[in-house]
Amino acid sequence: MSGGPEQGDRTVELLIAFAVFLVGTFICMALGWSLSWGLALGLVCFTLVGLRRGLTLRALVRMAWEGARTSLVVLRILVLIGFLTALWRASGTIAFFVHTGLEWMHPGAFYLAAFLLAAALSMAFGSSFGVAGTAGVILAAIARGGGASLAVTGGAVLSGAYLGERLSPASSSAALTAALAGVEQHSFQLRMWRTTPLPLALSLAFYGGISLLCPIQRVDQTILTALEEGFDLSWTVVLPAAVLLVLPFLKVGAARSILASCGVAAVLAVWEQGRPLAEVIWSCVAGCVVRQPELTDIMSGGGLASMVNGMCIVLFSCASSGILNGAELLEPVKKRLERIARRTDLYVATAVVSVTSAALLCNQSIALVLTGQTMEESFRRSGKDGILLSQALGNTAIVLAAAVPWSIAASVPLEAMEAPALAIPFAFFLFAAPACDWLLHRRQFKMEG
DSSP: OOSOOOHHHHHHHHHHHHHHHHHHHHHHHHHTOOHHHHHHHHHHHHHHHHHHTTOOHHHHHHHHHHHHHHHHHHHHHHHHHHHHHHHHHHHTHHHHHHHHHHHHOOGGGHHHHHHHHHHHHHHHHOOHHHHIIIIIHHHHHHHHHHTOOHHHHHHHHHHHHHHHHHHOTTOHHHHHHHHHHTSOHHHHHHHHHHTSHHHHHHHHHHHHHHHHHSOOSOOOOHHHHHHHHHSOOOGGGGHHHHHHHHGGGGTOOHHHHHHHHHHHHHHHHHHTSOOOHHHHHHHHHHOBOOOOTTTHHHHOBOSGGGGHHHHHHHHHHHHHHHHHHHTTTTHHHHHHHHHHHHHSOHHHHHHHHHHHHHHHHOOHHHHHHHHHHHHHHHHHHTTOOHHHHHHHHHHTHHHHGGGSTTSHHHHHHHHHHTOOGGGGGGOHHHHHHHHHHHHHHGGGGOOOO
């Protein structure tokens, strides 16, 4: 192509590509298809825009591969998380956490206990979907049976689940954030720990206050009995969680920590729970099956099969971002964001991109990748290091995606609990984390240069 299209035509082409991408994504959501099909369509659209601008297909494939390489560390973690989610079910580790939380639950502290139980599970589990599909389902059932507010319960579970998305060594969101910012996951999560105490304390006060003002009427004992009958709940089943939480503080990498936890859980599944070794190995692929009727829907699952959709989403979103970044398709957007950052600061601009991306693309991973790719250059030009970018992403893109009702970061957990979208305003931690981080550290995010 000689000369190429005018600037206005280029903008129109990009807008059309995004429009087709968004329509495809919404169609996938409406029909219940995997979002990876919509992302694959977006990858094709952005490739066509690159070809229209005179780039060769080989160059665009190289850009897509460079972007996809960013996801390789995350894909490895997702494979291991698939194993982990099945083995923790088979070993009784998840059952122990849920049983202990419900056993200690006081009617006058129900919402506070819901938040703490979800937070504890997400710290060990690293997945908001996993927390919502296990403890969230149980807590929602207790709320309905005990006359508690399903909206507040859903908000408490969302808050606890996304606390662990930032802090857990098993979190794919944490691994992706660290990869995008070019820092070690351990360093990123140490920074998240430093920014957590204040929003955590405020969240505890919030849910404690609501619990005292609106106590639950009663706690159903049926699920407790089912867990006791279905699993050996001796203290040893906590060991996989202890291994996963302790090893990263001994500077053991996230992948090795998860692998060690999987090994301990596999031994316990055979030794403590009496499961055949062949069944335990197969559960790593197909997921754990709990045959007790009361627990089948809420305790079965996990395995590599449960991660395939998430792996495709991460791979396609990173490949698309590689083309958007490599072909400089987002340069006009980046310039506008720099103007916003100069009027406010880099943190506010990151939050704006995070919410907009989550609202348009309906997916936390895509919003995280797009925000990281879009803001990276502005941080670099301002002399900010990767750890500061990771801090901004961890306290905006990871949590604020769940504040968008139609984003799967919020809709999937809420659907699992059959909780209304009204739960989102009660997900206090989602708003406290970015607000506290900005108030305490806004001077570090001032645009310079």
